[in-house]
Amino acid sequence: MATLTRTTRTSTAGRARVRGRHHRGESLTKVLFVLPAAVAMLGLFGYPVVKNLLMSLQDYGLKTFFTGVAPWVGLQNYRTVVTDKLFSDAMLNTALFTIGSIAFQFAIGLGLALFFRNRFPLSGLLRSLLLLPWLLPLIVSSATWRSILEQDSGILNRTLIGLHVVNDPVPWLNSPSVALIAVIGVNIWIGIPFNVTLLYSGLSEIPDELYEAGQLDGATGWRSFWYITWPNLRSVASVLLMLGVVYTIKVLDIILGLTGGGPANATQTLATQSYEKSFVDFRFGQGAALSNILIAISFVFAIFYLRGSRRAVDE
Amino acid sequence: MRRTAYTVIGVLILCVMLFPVYWMLNASLQPSGNTLTAGFLPLHPTFSGYKRALDEQGGNLVTSMIIAAGTVVLSLAIATPCAYALSQFRSRWVSVGLLAILISQMIPGIVIANALYTAYERIGLLNSIPGLIIANCASGIPFAILILRSFMLSLPPSLVEAARVDGAGLFRAFVAIVLPISRNSLITAGLFSFLFSWSDFLFALTLTTKGGVRPVTLGIYQYLGTQVQNWNAVMATAVLSAIPAVVLLIAAQKYIAAGAIGGAVK
Numbered sequence: 001m002a003t004l005t006r007t008t009r010t011s012t013a014g015r016a017r018v019r020g021r022h023h024r025g026e027s028l029t030k031v032l033f034v035l036p037a038a039v040a041m042l043g044l045f046g047y048p049v050v051k052n053l054l055m056s057l058q059d060y061g062l063k064t065f066f067t068g069v070a071p072w073v074g075l076q077n078y079r080t081v082v083t084d085k086l087f088s089d090a091m092l093n094t095a096l097f098t099i100g101s102i103a104f105q106f107a108i109g110l111g112l113a114l115f116f117r118n119r120f121p122l123s124g125l126l127r128s129l130l131l132l133p134w135l136l137p138l139i140v141s142s143a144t145w146r147s148i149l150e151q152d153s154g155i156l157n158r159t160l161i162g163l164h165v166v167n168d169p170v171p172w173l174n175s176p177s178v179a180l181i182a183v184i185g186v187n188i189w190i191g192i193p194f195n196v197t198l199l200y201s202g203l204s205e206i207p208d209e210l211y212e213a214g215q216l217d218g219a220t221g222w223r224s225f226w227y228i229t230w231p232n233l234r235s236v237a238s239v240l241l242m243l244g245v246v247y248t249i250k251v252l253d254i255i256l257g258l259t260g261g262g263p264a265n266a267t268q269t270l271a272t273q274s275y276e277k278s279f280v281d282f283r284f285g286q287g288a289a290l291s292n293i294l295i296a297i298s299f300v301f302a303i304f305y306l307r308g309s310r311r312a313v314d315e
Numbered sequence: 316m317r318r319t320a321y322t323v324i325g326v327l328i329l330c331v332m333l334f335p336v337y338w339m340l341n342a343s344l345q346p347s348g349n350t351l352t353a354g355f356l357p358l359h360p361t362f363s364g365y366k367r368a369l370d371e372q373g374g375n376l377v378t379s380m381i382i383a384a385g386t387v388v389l390s391l392a393i394a395t396p397c398a399y400a401l402s403q404f405r406s407r408w409v410s411v412g413l414l415a416i417l418i419s420q421m422i423p424g425i426v427i428a429n430a431l432y433t434a435y436e437r438i439g440l441l442n443s444i445p446g447l448i449i450a451n452c453a454s455g456i457p458f459a460i461l462i463l464r465s466f467m468l469s470l471p472p473s474l475v476e477a478a479r480v481d482g483a484g485l486f487r488a489f490v491a492i493v494l495p496i497s498r499n500s501l502i503t504a505g506l507f508s509f510l511f512s513w514s515d516f517l518f519a520l521t522l523t524t525k526g527g528v529r530p531v532t533l534g535i536y537q538y539l540g541t542q543v544q545n546w547n548a549v550m551a552t553a554v555l556s557a558i559p560a561v562v563l564l565i566a567a568q569k570y571i572a573a574g575a576i577g578g579a580v581k
Contacts, residue, residue: 029485030404037397044453045419048430065436120321126329128568132336135560137514139532140553143539144339147546250423253516274425279521284429291426298421
């Protein structure tokens with residue numbers, strides 16, 4: 001206690017002295033603390049965004065790498081990608097992939113988080129083991145699921161046939177009508193742990209007194225969830241949903257690993273399209289145009305979220 | 316009684332969720348050939364898959380290791396002072412910096428890959444380990460800043476000031492006092508940076524065009540591209556690639572949840 005007081009006192013006196021002595025060198029040092037990170041962030045995020053904006057307005061293709069020339073074409077790249085017959089499919093797939101993934105990740109995540117709120121032996125251990133799918137490299141998960149979902153020899157079809165749920169093997173990744181569902185399913189599996197973790201931490205911040213008070217007023221079961229849990233979880237939930245959109249909309253590894261965008265483009269999204277335009281067709285201008293559309297969509301969601309959270313603070 | 320029932324249900328949930336991970340391990344130990352014969356248990360385990368994986372992917376595992384280690388060092392060196400500044404310095408730029416990090420999370424990796432490919436092509440960083448290390452810092456740096464900052468917010472300013480009364484400059488005080496205290500959060504941020512970089516697939520796919528530098532994620536992808544005949548070798552590579560995730564889960568167990576939350580919310 002005494003030490004603590006002494007430290008505080010010297011530090012107040014010291015702060016004034018130090019400030020006078022080092023003032024100028026000080027602000028320079030402070031800048032040096034931030035400078036490397038600022039340069040890195042500008043180089044790794046600022047430059048790519050600007051470069052993509054420019055590239056999307058240029059005819060930037062394979063030729064450019066030899067001639068160094070990328071003529072300006074205005075909005076031609078945007079026109080080309082938007083009128084491509086694949087574009088509306090890719091938009092729809094992106095929407096289905098994002099909404100489907102997030103809705104189920106969130107719902108299942110919330111269910112599991114509520115379950116783990118019960119106090120029971122090994123709860124903490126089980127919860128941390130649950131994180132494993134989220135920590136695995138996405139391409140590892142893709143490879144594993146590819147083997148599980150294989151049409152003829154995969155364990156899922158063998159089990160389903162064994163249980164007489166289906167008579168013929170389901171072409172999980174080979175049929176245009178099922179592939180998107182399978183890919184969304186795998187992505188849900190990957191996202192559940194993150195949702196459980198965030199929602200569980202949101203739940204544990206709700207004070208027990210609220211539930212005790214609610215119980216006196218007769219709020220139990222669903223009513224206590226609806227009137228106490230949900231309103232108090234809303235801010236965590238909104239952060240989680242915003243992050244979910246921002247992360248899911250750009251997912252590439254899982255789709256490339258599972259289906260490569262096929263069969264017959266059934267799992268093609270804006271992100272995989274952008275990858276193909278740039279790195280398979282080497283039409284960097286068109287790839288950049290598609291990814292700029294992707295950024296614009298993310299920003300719309302972020303702005304909604306930021307406006308919503310500001311309103312929540314104002315209230 | 317009721318608590319035991321909860322534990323049983325919890326274990327069942329975990330079994331369902333982790334079944335694919337089990338299946339990866341199981342398939343890696345099955346005799347080579349297709350998985351048609353693969354039983355639910357590896358009753359006759361064979362390590363031929365691992366032998367093949369190490370023969371064909373061993374070099375790629377080493378490449379991934381070097382890239383991930385390099386990313387950790389570079390990310391932490393750049394992120395740590397910045398995290399300290401964002402947690403302790405009073406400036407209106409703090410909220411600008413945090414907003415910039417938030418926005419950076421919305422930039423798809425493919426945008427970064429597009430730009431880096433053209434830039435790397437010009438300066439000769441394509442197909443190089445330093446090129447991939449720099450690219451992977453795009454995930455390492457913002458995350459490390461957020462994790463370290465949320466820890467450093469709890470440091471009392473008097474701690475550093477006491478050292479500076481004794482004549483240490485800001486930077487020396489930072490190295491001598493802040494870094495040792497932050498050891499645990501540095502380890503957490505470092506482990507996550509390692510894992511992000513180790514898991515990277517997009518930059519490996521786009522920024523390497525020849526076989527010279529090939530991280531293991533790309534090796535797995537190429538296994539998947541050719542007709543998969545030997546699932547046991549593919550799954551053995553997958554198991555080997557999952558090791559950092561398992562290490563992270565065990566070593567930093569306590570900090571993972573905090574990390575996930577720190578990275579996401581604060």
